[in-house]
Amino acid sequence: MKKVLMGNHAVSYGARLARVEVIAAYPITPQTQIVEELSELCANGELDAKFIKVESEHSAMASCMGSSAAGARAFTATSSQGLALMHELLHFASGSRLPIVLANVNRAMGPGWNIWTEQTDSLAQRDTGWLQFYCENNQEVLDTVIQSFKIAEQLALPVMMVLDAFILSHTYEIVDVPERELIDKFLPPYMPEFKMDVDDPHAFGALVTPDNYYEIRYKMQKSMEKAPQIVTQTGVEYGEIVGRSYDVLETYFCDDAELVLVAAGTLVSNSRAVVQEYRSKGIKLGLLKIRMFRPFPTEQVRKILLHIPKIAVIDRNISFGASGIFFQELKAALYGRDGVSEARIFGFIIGLGGRDVRLQDIAEIVDYALEEEKPKEDIIWMGLKR
Amino acid sequence: MIEIRIHGRGGQGAVIASKLLAMAFFKEGKFVQSFPTFGVERRGAPVAAFVRIDDKQILVRSQIYEPDHIIVLDPTLIDAVDVTQGLKPGGWILINSTQKPEEFGNLKKFKVSVVDASDIAARHRLGSKSHPIVNTAILGAFAKITGLVKIDSVLAAVGEEVPVHPEENMKASKEAYESVVV
Amino acid sequence: MSKVIKFNKESDLPPLVMSLGTTLVNKTGSWRYLRPVYQDKTAPCIEACPASEDIQQYMYLVAKGEFDKAWETLVAENPFPAVCGRVCYHPCELSCNRGEFDQPLAINAVERFIGDHGLERSLEPFKIAADRKEKVAIVGSGPAGLTCAYNLRRLGFKVVVLEKNEKPGGVLQFGIPEYRLPKDILAKEISRLEDFGIEIKTGVEIGKDVSWAALLKYDAVFLALGVHRSRAMDVPGEELDGVISGLEFLSQIARGEKVALGQNVAVIGGGNTAMDAVRTALRLGSKAKIYYRRTRAEMPAIRDEIEEAEREGIEMEFLVTPVRISGENGRVKEMTLQKMELGAPDESGRRRPVPVAGSEYTVTIDNVITAIGEMGDFNFIPEDMLEWGTVKTNHFGQTNIEHVFAGGDIIEQPHTVVHAIGSGKRTAMAIQAYLDHVDPETLVDKISVGFKGGFSFERFNDGQTGDPVDNHQVVHYEQINKNYFTEKPRNEADEQEISAGITTFREVKTTFDAQTVIGEALRCFNCGVCNMCDNCVIFCPDVAIKRREDDYRYEIDYDYCKGCGICVVECPRNALSLIPEGK
Structure with missing residues (x-):
């Protein structure tokens, strides 16, 4: 049924459809309505889940871990500093192989204190062993929450799904909320092979000596490597049942493109509009949407971009001392065993701390990349007041 | 694409108004997007909310800089903020006011329309006498003056979405629809 | 000990960090040098009760709404619960640990409720021997x-x-x-x-x-x-008409005999008989007044009775003693009193009243009721x-x-x-x-309840539940884990008809309703006795504690209890003890 929903409520509706059993979260702007709605659903009985009130994000994740270890489908949501406070337990959750789903509303890290959107908070958690999905609109937000559980539970790895602060979190748009029966068909109850059970006690998360730790890490990487195939398959299944398919990434007019924009989150949506405009003028512009950032879909990206002459990566984030993070990842992906891309790769930084990104800003990026043979700087700061 | 900006004060329901307006257009099969001013809101401080309407999927996700129409929930804002900023030529400014359109001298360049939404809301006991909730009333007036959306769509959105006294809110919308001064 | 599982290659390893074998092989009980044991101890109220009523047990039962069982617990030690629930001076409440926390439990009022609840019940089931x-x-x-x-x-x-x-x-x-x-x-x-x-x-x-x-x-x-x-007071005039002993006065009233009292009645003494006599005289329409040779603080009467008498408007004159009663035509008319002051403490620990020379004064009275003490008739x-x-x-x-x-x-x-x-x-x-x-002395150890001389008939009779008991340990306030209790005011039974000029002999105190009595019993700390709150189960880090099969009390699996003592610390009521292993 189609509704007009804010992004945060799309998250809540998704969690509800996924029949989460435990929610433990601490409120933080701009994530608040996610938790607000879920606690209300728990309170009025529409959602048969345990809502655990906690005193911090660290405790929220700890509660999710305990619940998940005991076999419950666990969910939390946070943002920015809250996610950073969880950092230790993000490692712990993935190391414990717990399929927790976390919704992160992308917000800039402070100080300077800032509640607006930026990708650095989630990207800074890229090495914690969590899968990461970035959403383009509220429909994708709802659909991704549901798929995240299925993906996480198949891989025994936690999933972080990400939406932009305000641009999605507080913006109302049309969302088709699937019927409950369809989701029940898509997502079976969580039945873990291993869980904490007093009637069959095992030691979990205990000391692992150097003799075995190395292999444990190897196995985790192997699971991560399986993720692209599982994500693709899950996206197809979702499409078969619900009618909307998803994949690790999405191409938009890439086949004959002379320049391909690479973006994630709502930057994709704006870029789409710009691509339409340029294509209408006959300019061969394409767009690659990175939906799954972790594991980075290297193989798929290479397949698409290896023969594209120019690539412009748009980062709403910065890894200080390096560059935009998607930029780094993309460059790494294009230098591989089966060859090296000859493309000129432009790295653009834009919209940090919620600075508005307008269509003409994206158009400026396109014009720069079309005009210049190669980037004039390693990092191109768009809209910087100089 | 039509873009609308709604000016109000924190607590007056500008954000809900933007959502209701989006809902009304949605009921007519349009693609819609509505959002508040991104950031913090304080009771009484000037705020704005926005609506985009289109026949195809809305991809643009930036702020609205050049709105087609403006709705002003509180007449005292006219002096406090530049409510006409970026308004496209030929666009409407709909003001909740007891004054006549021609009395807004500095808005002479624009199409001004007024409705006494405060009075309508107070008579339907929406909010309190001193702080009437005018957002549903003024949307009825918007439907009338712009002709962009049917009053029935507005009433349907109000009836479904307003949690308290939906009937009275619908009556207020309808009354404003009928009494707005063009 | 456990068998060692050797992982030779990564595929041998489980997908997550967990033991492949059950952790049950790891009998952590071998680490233990202190052993937690469930051990019912004595609540201070029970120790303080001269009848050794199992107060905490009936509070436990009342809290669960099991009034029949509560009554059975009461009459196991005391055949007069409905009587004691009214007339007992309840030293239990003075000893109640809750008293240090907020206010003592209203034990006496709960006892009355339970006593009344059982009034129609038979004692037949309590016969225990042929x-x-x-x-x-x-x-x-x-x-x-x-x-x-x-x-x-x-x-x-x-x-x-x-x-x-x-x-x-x-x-x-x-x-x-x-x-x-x-x-x-x-x-x-x-x-x-x-x-x-x-x-x-x-x-x-x-x-x-x-x-x-x-x-x-x-x-x-x-x-x-x-x-x-x-x-006897041993003062001149004691034989006059109109001078009557308190006990005789009360027994005459109890028998329904008519006792003619005048307007002004002097009651001499500060004990319960004096209070009963003065309040009875008041109800007969006299202006009755207490004369006592020490101060209010030294009055031996039950505090409640003194306070009720005061609320009924009884006047009390302290530090005075009659030295002479004089009459007219053989009938009492005046009483001469001497003022006293408190001197050194006597053998009872109370300060001895000493006459103040030249302080005599005379009051006009119609009756004197003497209540300065009772003696046996042997x-x-x-x-x-x-x-x-x-x-x-x-x-x-x-x-x-x-x-x-x-x-x-x-x-x-x-x-x-x-x-x-x-x-x-x-x-x-x-x-x-x-x-x-x-030799009854050989039984003392078994039947003693605390150290104040009380004996338990249940224990004499081995009528216990079979739970391990340490009768001799009384649980004091320090041993209660206060973190598990919140302040809750004591429920008080209403009083009716307490007012100056009262003339009715209707019962003064009302009783609790069922909801209030349960609420009051829920305030009980249940000092020293397990009430199955599950805290030990919740806190045991080794999952070594579980409810017994019959769902009554708990058992500890000593194969896995490593003696950390958390259960003992977290027990709100000190119903667990740590004892050295091997002793």
């Missing part, structure tokens, strides 16, 4: 005599109670006024005892209807005569059994004639109903021990 051939005579049917009779009956003995008066009950019948203890309540508690097979012969006086020698022919005798003579008892005006006994009540026992107010102990009940119960146990040729 009938025996021995027959015991009990002299006096007050609380001591009847309690002794009850417990002897439970043990199978034939019992005959010989009562001098026309009705049984002793002080309960003839001393305590109707407004504190309605006669129909008393009658029900006594008739239940008669139904239980206790023979009560009224109008039988020793030395007149039955000789001392005939009495001694019983297999055992329990003397519980009570004290019925008011102590006319048929041989001199050598007596000492200092009491019957000499060992602490089991045995006199110098080995099959003759004594208890209640005639022995050296406080003159309260609950002490009388305690003494009756103690002596019943001693009589069985005597008849079975057992």
